[in-house]
Amino acid sequence: MLIGFGARLGGGCTSGHGICGMASLSPGSLAMVAIFLLTGMATALVCRLLGI
């Protein structure tokens, strides 16, 4: 649910911002990729640490 809501609110996902946006050299997309990569890594690392 977070992914669906976030992708619409954020105007794109890994494919949209990550591939198409970055390849169009769109500064907004670059920032978005940095944000969801960092948040994703932090979340996944925390989950691993908690053993989920």
Add this chain to the structure above:
Amino acid sequence: MAMNLLFTLLSGLLFGFGLAWATMIRPESVLNFLTFQDLGLLLVLGGAVGLNLLVFQLLPRLRARPLWGEQFESRPFQLDRQSLIGGVLFGLGWGLCGVCPGPALAGLATGQGEILLALAGILVGAGLHGLWAGRR
């Protein structure tokens, strides 16, 4: 028109095959990437961006119009506070389950319950956003 549809179908086929081949449709492989245990997906992302970078930057200069379309258009996107929040929410969900929209759709073909559930969640989340945005 029929040509258009055919090439849309072929592009989707190639994208889905690529995602599966690159193991991106496996949540474990995405989570291993996000936790720095296996950075292979960085190559996938890098390869996709690198190739598209060439195509997106060069093709509009070499050709006046796309092969099967009216004109080249740029992707409209405005970075603002809302989209930043969207990015954070997306990252949270992605880090929790290792699934994102493209691979979730492609992963439907594997019939894994985990992916079906994640995709259902994505649809519900996107629908909720529609309801929420429609009321504002």
